[in-house]
Amino acid sequence: MIKSMQFTSACQLVDVFQPDETEKKSLQERYGMTNEMFGYAFDIDERARIESVDDSPLTLIVYDVVVSKDSDGEKDPTAPITFALDGETLVIFSAPINRFVVEQLLAEQSKLQAINATALQVMLRVMYKLSGRYFDVIHAIDKRRQHLQKNLKVKTSRDSITQLMDLQTNLVYYLTSLRSNTSVVADMSYSRNFRVSDDDKERIDDINVELRQGLEMAQMASEVIAHLSDAYTNVLDNDLNNTMKFLTVISILMAIPTIIFGFFGQNVDLPFSGTKSGWLATIGVSVIFTILVGILVKMHDFNKK
Structure with a gap:
């Protein structure tokens, strides 16, 4: 599915969701997408980065997002979403696992129209919102850890230790994604592929601050859980x-x-x-x-x- 709309007066938004081969050919002809870029955009394991291809005017930005807040350990808690930017055109490639990103963006269309946001500013707005999701999951993990710690003080059990290990595993995903996203945002400030205004630089700095705060919180939570797990493992031994x-x-x-x-x-x-x-x-x-x-x-x- 491909939906193209004039999102603001300075931004044309192209919503790409599970396109078929005919729609892919249309994207190639209209926006200069290449098969290589399609491979990056639809790879669920793609790492966060900025990619430009000589045969295309588009610049690809892969950004890791939190897709699961329940910390059940049954699926990866993060996944990439891909943006393609060229002047006033913003293309967003989404899948069922990260479709909520586009839905949240469409809900804020009136706010972005009021400030006449450019394609870059729309993308930065999305990235800022997505960066804030890391705080929610890290706080949830910390609360879960406190609950498990209270239970462990009453009775030390292997089940509680296993749950701590699941929390630790999720934090590894969050730490990796936050580090990758921080690198992407830092590169955007100096990349020649973007026309960055002073306001855009300020927004990029805001995203960078959010990511670094999330990174510090995740590192602290990871260290606490690691020490706690080791301590109670020693008690069980x-x-x-x-x-x-x-x-x-x-x-x-x-x-x-x-x-x-x-x-x-x-x-x-x-x-x-x-x-x-x-x-x-x-x-x-x-x-x-x-x-x-x-x-x-x-x-x-x-x-x-």
């Missing part, structure tokens, strides 16, 4: 070691009666074997040796080592 030590002591103490009973169960003449109270003597010997070994274990403080 210590608990496991203590359990194994306890079971080892029990196994030693239980082995003593087994050895003694097995010794007196042989078909040979042994002390007390001819007396009616021989079985009491056997039990007594077992109890005495078990107590002696228990005292020996206690003296060596085995359980606390």
Whole structure:
């Protein structure tokens, strides 16, 4: 689907959503798109960057956006969206996963018309809004971490540790996207492909500030979760070691009666074997040796080592 509209008096917006081959040919003929640019625009794994092709007047800007705020760990929380800019023309390539970007932009059309925004200013407005989404997900992760930390203080469990690891994984995506976006925005200030006015430079600086703040927040949240996960993993490991030590002591103490009973169960003449109270003597010997070994274990403080 391709929709072209005069978004503002200084910006023609071209909305490209899952185009077929005929629509791709139309984009090539009308706007100078190349097959290489199509490959960049529709690659869900494309990294954030600025790309220009000699055979096209368009400049491609790939920008990472937050597409999932639930932090469920079942899908990647970020994905790229691609802009193509040429003077007064702004082309936005969207997919189902990031379609909300175009919908939010269309909802702000009247505001942008009021200030007669150029194609570059419209794109910068979108990028500024998208940068703010990182704050929401990082705050949500921090709240989730606090909740898990309270639960861990009551009871340390592998499930809580696994949830912390999921949060850490999401933060890796956010950190990578924020670093890539920061690099893209920094390059825009010096790129010859854009006619950047003083107002545009100020907006670029605002986006850069947002991204750097988000990057610092994500780094801090990542470090806190990493330290917390390591600390409680060590607690679980210590608990496991203590359990194994306890079971080892029990196994030693239980082995003593087994050895003694097995010794007196042989078909040979042994002390007390001819007396009616021989079985009491056997039990007594077992109890005495078990107590002696228990005292020996206690003296060596085995359980606390």
